[in-house]
Amino acid sequence: MLRRHPRGHAAPSPNPSPNPNPNPNPNRNPNRNPNPNLNPNLNRNPNPNLNPNLNPNPNPSPSPLQAMLPTPSKSHYTFNLRDISKVMQGMLQIRTSKCADADGLVRLWVHEASRVFCDRLVDDDDRAWFNNKLAAIIKETEGLGGREWDPTTFPGITFGSYMQSSAGADQALYEETELKATQAKFDEACADFNAVSTKPMNLVFFADACLHLARVSRVITQPRGNGLLVGVGGSGRQSMTRMACAMWDFQCMSIEISRTYDVSAFHDDLKRFMFAAIEKPVVFLFSDTQVRVRVRVRVRVRVRVRVRVRVRVRG
DSSP states (O other), X not given: OEEEOTTSOXXXXXXXXXXXXXXXXXXSOXXXXXXXXXXXXXXXXXXXXXOTTOOSSSSOOOOHHHHXXXXXXXXXXXXXXXXXXXXXXXXXXXXXXXXXXXXXHHHHHHHHHHHHTGGGOOSHHHHHHHHHHHHHHHHXXXXXXXXXXXXXXXXXXXXXXXXXXXXXXXXXXXXXXXXHHHHHHHHHHHHHHHHHXXXXXXXXXXXXXXXXXXXXXXXXXXXXXXXXXXXXTTSSHHHHHHHHHHXXXXXXXXXXXXXXXXXXXXXXXXXXXXXXXXXXOEEEOOOGGGOOOOOOOXXXXXXXXXXXXXXXXXX
16 A cells, blocks of 8 residues: 655555565466477577588678778768669660560660669779679579679670660660660761861760760660769760760750859759750759859957066165
């Protein structure tokens, strides 16, 4: 029982029970198993000869999340489920007529995985590891007959819809392309651009240039497509972007930096770009030289000077 304290607090009874938690059933053994048919050793190892700490694969290959960890020099090595969705988005662009067999589907998967993951890698060792990982996954996948693919051929696999760019981004068919046909197509597009442009570009489409232009073309034709082009100055990042826009008849727009350009002017440019996108597809080209950040630092310094003067007068 509890009695009310004069101040309103509950005070314990003067005769508390010696056992605050008595057993409700005094005839029941608390140490007895309630179910005699239940084996109390169910959690033990079913095979006493098997070591539970033994790894069934003595030399496991690291997963991509373990092998491609972000470092100070590779801070962008961060991967999530959004990257998987980008791979599936790229694969869904193709039609059955352009991918009729299993080999074509494998090549398409290799291309999309390389565009999403491999294009972020910064050195040859990481790219070689990624290609070997793709080859190992293909070999272990059921339904492909354990076929071995040469990882060195993966960088040359290219899919795109730029061969039918005149039909528009919505009607062009996504298909596998060859290097010679790609070079001829890009040379023709460059000649058409120079014929009407006030700033012609004399471009030579070697193998790497064709692959870069195909990547930029793939990015700008996808819904909500965006990309970060990394390279030294003069490597052709802006030229490839403008060439891809001209090939697809997109409007390439950028800002013009002046001495009085500020944040409000940047917002006005964004409004202008959005209104222009209503009538025609727009590509916003933003260079690193156009980034200006003004930092205002106010420093308050308080100086306190104490001067003590002692004068001694001798008579």
